Amino acid sequence: MCSVDPDELTVMTRATGGLDISGGDVMCRKCGESAAEVVLRVKDAYCRLCFLSYFVHKFRSTIGKSKQIQPGDRVLVATSGGPSSAALLHLIREGLNENSHKKLRFEPVFLYVDESCVSNSPKTGPEYVEKICSEVISRDFLCYVTSLQQVMAPEAHPPVLFTKEWKEMNLPGSPDLDKKLCELLTSCRSISAQQDLHEQLRHKVILQSAHDLGYTKVFFADNSTKLSINILSQVAVGRGSQLPSRVHFRALHRDVEVYRPMREILEYEIQQYILLHGLTILPAPSFNPEGTSIVSCTEEFILGLQKDFPATIPTVFRTGDKLMSTSSGSSKCSTPDVNGDSGSKSTANVNNDPCVMCGSQIDTGQCEASAFIATLVSQKLSCNHPSVHTLQQNSTNRISDGKSKMILNGEVNDSNELKNTVSKTEDSCDCSQNSDCCDGAKSTANSGLKLLTKDMIEDLLCYGCRIILKEMTEVQHLPVKMKQTAAELERRRHMRAHIQDFLL
Amino acid sequence: LPVHESVHQQERVCVDVLRPTCSYQSIICNFHRPKTGDALCKECFFWAFEEEVHHTITAAKLFTPGDYVAIAASGGKDSTVLAYIMKLLNDRYNYGLKLVLLSVDEGITGYRDDSLETVKRNEQQYDIPLKVVSYEELYGWTMDRIVQETGRKSNCTFCGVFRRQALDRGATLLEVDKIVTGHNADDIAETVLMNILRGDIARLQRCTALVTGSEGAISRSKPFKYTYEKEIVMYAYFKKLDYFSTECIYSPNAYRGYARAFLKDLEKIRATTIIDIIHSGECFSVREGIKLPTQSTCECCGHISSQPICKACVLLEGLNKGKPKLGI
Numbered sequence: 001m002c003s004v005d006p007d008e009l010t011v012m013t014r015a016t017g018g019l020d021i022s023g024g025d026v027m028c029r030k031c032g033e034s035a036a037e038v039v040l041r042v043k044d045a046y047c048r049l050c051f052l053s054y055f056v057h058k059f060r061s062t063i064g065k066s067k068q069i070q071p072g073d074r075v076l077v078a079t080s081g082g083p084s085s086a087a088l089l090h091l092i093r094e095g096l097n098e099n100s101h102k103k104l105r106f107e108p109v110f111l112y113v114d115e116s117c118v119s120n121s122p123k124t125g126p127e128y129v130e131k132i133c134s135e136v137i138s139r140d141f142l143c144y145v146t147s148l149q150q151v152m153a154p155e156a157h158p159p160v161l162f163t164k165e166w167k168e169m170n171l172p173g174s175p176d177l178d179k180k181l182c183e184l185l186t187s188c189r190s191i192s193a194q195q196d197l198h199e200q201l202r203h204k205v206i207l208q209s210a211h212d213l214g215y216t217k218v219f220f221a222d223n224s225t226k227l228s229i230n231i232l233s234q235v236a237v238g239r240g241s242q243l244p245s246r247v248h249f250r251a252l253h254r255d256v257e258v259y260r261p262m263r264e265i266l267e268y269e270i271q272q273y274i275l276l277h278g279l280t281i282l283p284a285p286s287f288n289p290e291g292t293s294i295v296s297c298t299e300e301f302i303l304g305l306q307k308d309f310p311a312t313i314p315t316v317f318r319t320g321d322k323l324m325s326t327s328s329g330s331s332k333c334s335t336p337d338v339n340g341d342s343g344s345k346s347t348a349n350v351n352n353d354p355c356v357m358c359g360s361q362i363d364t365g366q367c368e369a370s371a372f373i374a375t376l377v378s379q380k381l382s383c384n385h386p387s388v389h390t391l392q393q394n395s396t397n398r399i400s401d402g403k404s405k406m407i408l409n410g411e412v413n414d415s416n417e418l419k420n421t422v423s424k425t426e427d428s429c430d431c432s433q434n435s436d437c438c439d440g441a442k443s444t445a446n447s448g449l450k451l452l453t454k455d456m457i458e459d460l461l462c463y464g465c466r467i468i469l470k471e472m473t474e475v476q477h478l479p480v481k482m483k484q485t486a487a488e489l490e491r492r493r494h495m496r497a498h499i500q501d502f503l504l
Numbered sequence: 505l506p507v508h509e510s511v512h513q514q515e516r517v518c519v520d521v522l523r524p525t526c527s528y529q530s531i532i533c534n535f536h537r538p539k540t541g542d543a544l545c546k547e548c549f550f551w552a553f554e555e556e557v558h559h560t561i562t563a564a565k566l567f568t569p570g571d572y573v574a575i576a577a578s579g580g581k582d583s584t585v586l587a588y589i590m591k592l593l594n595d596r597y598n599y600g601l602k603l604v605l606l607s608v609d610e611g612i613t614g615y616r617d618d619s620l621e622t623v624k625r626n627e628q629q630y631d632i633p634l635k636v637v638s639y640e641e642l643y644g645w646t647m648d649r650i651v652q653e654t655g656r657k658s659n660c661t662f663c664g665v666f667r668r669q670a671l672d673r674g675a676t677l678l679e680v681d682k683i684v685t686g687h688n689a690d691d692i693a694e695t696v697l698m699n700i701l702r703g704d705i706a707r708l709q710r711c712t713a714l715v716t717g718s719e720g721a722i723s724r725s726k727p728f729k730y731t732y733e734k735e736i737v738m739y740a741y742f743k744k745l746d747y748f749s750t751e752c753i754y755s756p757n758a759y760r761g762y763a764r765a766f767l768k769d770l771e772k773i774r775a776t777t778i779i780d781i782i783h784s785g786e787c788f789s790v791r792e793g794i795k796l797p798t799q800s801t802c803e804c805c806g807h808i809s810s811q812p813i814c815k816a817c818v819l820l821e822g823l824n825k826g827k828p829k830l831g832i
Contacts, residue, residue: 190773190774192773192774231700232697232700234784235696235697235700235780235781235784235785236770236777236780236781236784237777237780238779238780238781238783238784239784240781240783240784240785240786240787240788241784241787243784243788292773293773294770294773294774294777297766297769297770297773298766298770301762301766301769305701305762312701315701315702315703316700316701316703318703319699319700319703319705319708320700322705323705323708323788323789324788324789363783363787366786367563368563368564369560369563369564369565369714370783370786371712371730371779371780371782371783371786372783373563374556374559374560374729374730374779375730375776375779375783377555377556377559378539378540378552378556378730379540381551381552381555381556382537382539382540382542382544382552383540383542463780463783464780467776467780
C-alpha cells in the first residue's frame with residue numbers, strides 16, 4: 001500500500017558538502033575583512049569577532065524581546081558545570097560588565113544541584129561542588145548548593161551558600177536520603193522511566209530551592225539542540241501537553257517563573273564560543289544510566305538527521321515554539337491554585353489539581369474517544385481485571401447477543417466509573433478503616449500514607465507520570481512529601497464527592 | 505509403556521511452566537499481545553481486538569443507524585481487516601449500516617492489478633458490494649502515463665493528491681454518508697512525528713482527529729486509530745484473512761522513512777509509545793497569533809482547498825498542457 005503523504009509541504013533538502021575553512025583563505029561573510037574561524041549552518045563562515053557578536057546578540061535578544069526581565073529582577077540561575085552553563089555564566093558576566101546602554105540589568109545568583117549520589121562516581125561529588133562553585137564565585141557571583149536527595153526529605157533543607165571556607169560536611173543531605181533516592185530510581189523497571197523521573201525530581205529540587213531562597217525567577221541553560229531532543233522525547237513519553245512549559249522562553253510553575261535564555265542557540269555554536277573564549281567545562285557527576293532509552297534513541301535520531309538535513313533542529317524547535325496545550329488555554333494564564341475549587345466546572349472528575357509528581361496540569365480528563373481512555377479499555381480487556389470478570393461472567397456466549405454490548409457500554413460510557421472501578425473499592429475500604437481519615441488532620445497523615453496504593457495515586461498523576469508509576473514496583477519509595485500531598489488530595493476528593501450536589 | 509507415559513507427563517509439565525496461560529481461560533497461549541504484553545489465547549485476543557474497535561466506534565459516535573458507509577479498500581492489510589471487522593461489528597452490534605467497498609485504481613500495471621484482485625476477493629468473501637474508481641475515468645490519466653511524462657521525482661505528489669480526491673469523488677458518486685479508512689495507530693503516530701519534523705502546524709492540529717472533513721465534504725473516520733499495526737497483522741494471520749502487501753513500484757525513499765524507523769525503534773524500547781505519541785498529539789493546540797492556512801473551495805472543481813485553485817486542478821492543468829512541472 002502506498003504510504004507516501006500527499007502534497008508534501010516543505011521539502012527537506014539534504015546537506016551537500018560543508019565549507020572548508022582550514023586553508024585560512026575564506027573570508028567572513030559578514031564583515032569580509034578577517035579570515036573565517038567558525039562555520040555555522042554548514043556553509044556560513046564567520047570571523048571571530050563577528051561570530052561572537054552574533055552569539056551574544058542571540059542571547060541578549062532572546063531576553064530583550066520578551067520584556068520579561070526587568071532591571072533589578074532577582075534571578076536564580078541553575079548551573080550544572082556543563083557547556084551551556086559555562087557559556088551562560090560567561091555571557092551573564094560580560095553582559096553585566098558592559099558599560100553601554102546595552103548593559104544587562106538584573107541580579108543573578110547561581111545554584112548548583114549535586115547529583116553525585118545517583119551517579120556512577122558518588123565519591124567525586126564534593127570535589128565537583130568545589131570546582132564548579134569556585135568557578136562561579138571567581139566571577140563575582142553568589143553560588144548556592146543543594147543536592148538532589150533533598151527531594152526525598154519531608155522538609156527540604158534550604159540551599160547552602162558556597163564560600164571559600166567550604167567544607168564537605170556543609171553539603172545538605174544524609175546517607176539515609178541518599179539510599180531512599182537510589183531506591184526510588186531503581187524501583188522503575190526501565191531506563192526511560194528512570195530518566196523521566198530523574199528529570200522531574202531535578203526540576204522539583206530547583207523550583208523548591210528557588211522558593212526557599214525567595215526567588216521568583218529561574219534561568220535554565222537549556223540550548224536549542226537539547227530542547228529539540230526534548231520536544232520529540234516528551235511527545236514520545238506522552239507529555240505533549242507539557243511541551244509549552246518545558247520549551248517556551250517563559251513558563252510558569254506555581255509561583256516561580258522559569259526562563260530559558262539560551263533556547264535559540266545551538267549546541268555546536270556553544271562549543272565554538274567556549275573554544276574561542278577558552279572556558280573550562282566541568283563534567284559534573286550526574287545521573288547517567290547505560291543503555292538505550294527513549295531519550296537516548298531520540299538524541300541519536302535527531303543528531304543523525306541533523307547531519308543530513310541541517311534544517312531539522314531549527315524546524316523542530318520552531319514547531320515546539322508554536323504549540324500550546326489544549327488544557328492550559330492562553331500562554332499567559334497561570335497554573336490554577338491547588339486549593340482553589342474552580343466554580344466553572346461542576347463535575348467531580350474534572351481535575352484542576354496539578355500532577356502530584358511533576359506539578360503540571362493533569363491531562364487525563366478527556367472525552368470518551370481519546371487515546372487515554374483507549375489505553376484504559378485495552379488494559380481492562382487484556383488482563384482479566386476483577387471488574388471485567390463480572391463482564392465475562394455475564395456474557396456467557398462470547399459472540400454475544402447484544403448483552404455484552406449493554407454491559408460494556410454501561411461500564412465504559414461513564415469514563416469516570418471506568419477509571420475508578422478499582423480505586424473505588426480501595427477507597428471505601430480505606431475510609432472505613434481510618435474513620436478520621438476524612439477529617440484531613442495532619443496527625444493521621446502518616447497512617448493514611450501507608451494505605452496509599454498505586455491506583456489511588458494514579459488518578460492524581462498526569463499521563464506521563466502514570467507511565468512512570470506503572471513501572472514502579474513499590475509505591476512506598478515515593479518521596480514523603482509527594483505521598484502526603486497525594487493523601488491530602490484524595491481526602492479532599494472524598495469531601496468534594498460528599499458535598500457534590502450542593503456545589504454550584 | 506508406563507515409562508513412556510511418565511516421560512510424556514514430564515514434558516507436558518515443562519511446557520506448561522514455560523508458556524503463559526491466557527488471562528481469562530486457563531489454556532496455554534502461544535503469543536503475547538503486542539499492545540499490552542499480556543498473554544491471551546487466540547479467541548480472547550480476537551474478542552479484545554474487536555471490542556476495542558467497537559469501543560472506538562461507539563465512544564466517538566462515528567455512525568448513526570441507517571448510514572451508508574464506504575470502506576476505503578486498497579487490498580492491503582489495513583483495509584482487508586477493516587472490511588472484515590466492519591461487517592462483523594455491524595452484524596454483532598446492529599449498527600444498522602449499509603456497507604460498500606470503495607477502491608481506487610491508480611493505473612499502475614502489476615501493482616494495482618494484484619491488489620484489486622484482493623479487493624474483488626474481499627467483495628465475495630465478506631459479501632460487501634464493491635465500486636472501483638480509476639484515475640483514468642476521473643482525470644483522464646493513469647499513473648503509468650504520468651510517470652512517463654514527469655519521471656520518478658514527483659510522481660508521489662501526483663498520486664497522493666489525486667487519490668485523496670478520487671476517494672471523495674467516488675464516495676459522492678455512490679452517495680454515501682461516511683467514509684472509513686484503515687489508518688492505524690502506527691500511521692497516526694508516524695504522522696505526528698512527521699509533522700513535528702516538518703514544522704507543519706496546521707496538519708499537526710488535525711492529524712489526531714478521529715473524524716475529519718468539513719462543510720460539504722463527506723466525513724472520514726478512522727476506526728483503527730488506536731489499533732496497533734502488529735495487532736492488525738496478527739489478527740489477519742490467525743483469522744487467515746488474505747491480503748496483498750507489496751510496496752508501490754514507484755515509491756521513492758520518502759522522508760517519512762526516517763520517522764517510521766524512529767517510531768519502530770521507540771516501539772522496541774517501550775511498546776506503549778505509539779499510543780503515548782497519539783495522546784501527546786491530542787493535547788496540542790496552536791498558540792494565539794500563529795497564522796494557519798484557511799480552507800475554502802477550489803474555483804475550478806469545487807473541492808475543498810486552501811488555495812483558490814486546488815492542487816489537483818493545478819497538477820492536471822500542467823499535465824494536459826504538457827508542462828508537468830507546474831505545481832510541483
